[in-house]
Amino acid sequence: MKLADKYLQTHASHDPNDKVRQALASPTKMRFIDTPLLEVATYLSTLHNLDIQFDRRALEDVGLSSDHPITIDLEGVRLQSGLRLMLDQLELTYVVDPGRLLITTPEAAEPYSQSAFYPCVDLIYDSDSLAGEGGPSDYDSLIDLIHTTVEPDSWYFVGGAMPDVQPMENGLLIRQSEAAQRKIAALLAALRTAKSLPSDAYDPTPIDALPQREAAELQKLRASLDKAGSAAFVDTPLIEVAEYLSKLTGSRVLLDKRALEFVGKSLDLPVDLEFPKATARLIFDDLTREHRLSYYLENESILITTVHDVESHMVLKVYPVRDLLQSVDPSPQLLTPSFHGNFGGSGQSPSPYWETATDRLLDSMTSTIQPGSWKELGGSGGIGVLKVADALVILQTEQNHEQIARLLHDIRTQRQPRPESSTAAKAKQDEPVLIRYPIPLDDDGSDAISKFARLLTSEVAAESWNDETRYAISLGKTTLLVKQTPAIHAIIRQWIAQLYPHSIYAQQAAGGLRGGSGSSWGSCYAPELFDQKLGVVGGVPPTPRVMQDAVKSGM
Missing domain, CATH: 3.55.50.30 (Phage tail protein beta-alpha-beta fold)
Structure with a gap:
């Protein structure tokens, strides 16, 4: 369907805030000694031909007035920088209200947040999907990354005032402050830059997730x-x-x-x-x-x-890490026991889980770079991975970013290739392993788990199963015992994640996030190891609901 030209032209009207943003980007001069805030605002308003107003009620609520004395000496900075420096000392902020600039408190600024839509098709589909080979979208990884690294305490689900990021039309719908929207736009641009880097001359220099001018100033x-x-x-x-x-x-x-x-x-x-x-x-x-x-x-x-x-005042950076994710042994490592509860529970899990290169990279950062500075240990730092962009995204102090950059440089310049495994060792690594899988079935009937087992063995590597060394059998009403090779186990966990998108398997598959909303689980599979498309019947990936119905019907 094509939209009418009249509609597109009508809604491409001039933004009334453009004049305000132009004024904020212009150089200013601020030299005041115990000057009332109102006089400072009047001077700046005249200098920049800008309407500057006060939220008097909000200022009164925090014990301030427009007569509060201001002492500041700045020259040659943008008005935006000068205002931030001045208002930060009063624990105030400003918002761009249609055609004017309003000085207020951070709490009173929340209703002035803005909604924006970000097309993200290149960041929610992998390269195979974009090439027309099909595949599911992965909104969750990108959404969790934004929740974790952009104003992490502001989102509704952690007690903040901003609605959680919503997926829509191969993009994201986000309501946030104008400052946060600038950070989000800059983060998406940095991720695209990391994704587009050529592999034959890979430059892993960290990318500041800032608007271009602010990045240059930094x-x-x-x-x-x-x-x-x-x-x-x-x-x-x-x-x-x-x-x-x-x-x-x-x-x-x-x-x-x-x-x-x-x-x-x-x-x-x-x-x-x-x-x-x-x-x-x-x-x-x-x-x-x-x-x-x-x-x-x-x-x-x-x-x-x-x-x-x-x-x-933490800094958000994108670290290109394609070389680190591809250069290490790509096969997932089996860890046992696991102390992550299944399906939202806590305590020791009866099932081992798979640790991948992604998990090991995240762990290397959070365990060696100021461990107490990360959110999961009481700090404010956040870290996550967007696999489709081959990038780490890290929110940390400038000093900790310097340590991270040095660590990654040392790893890259001093790493050594893994010794070649003998034929016997490779054979041993491919020996079947018995793993217990709790399954979050919608149907608790006595034969539902058996139906699930039959569907699993027919959908995932069907030719590899036998009744002696590679099998799937039911244990009770909601548990499977599966004996398979490590490679097939990785595919099974991805397949279950696709079937049950809200399960712990899906959380694992989404990739590790530290310091924010995401699960502390890492990815449970390594899709780059396998040529086959998972869960594909007749060339068309079935939806989770179709697959769940198949379990109920005994397919």
């Missing part, structure tokens, strides 16, 4: 930290150290006064450090470590703040 700040100098501080006030670092780097170095005062540290905190010759990065690292502080790079500035506050 790279400039990082480069400034490589400048070297000498310094000797003896009881030197922290504010003077910041001024020295600003001259050394050529970047704007600011102190987060609000955060520092909250932990009892003043701008005059005495500093004792000596560096005959060191990079600015090393000076920042030693300075912040000595005084239990931290720093982050944002809004065209380097800000010295507290360890706690830096977690609110």
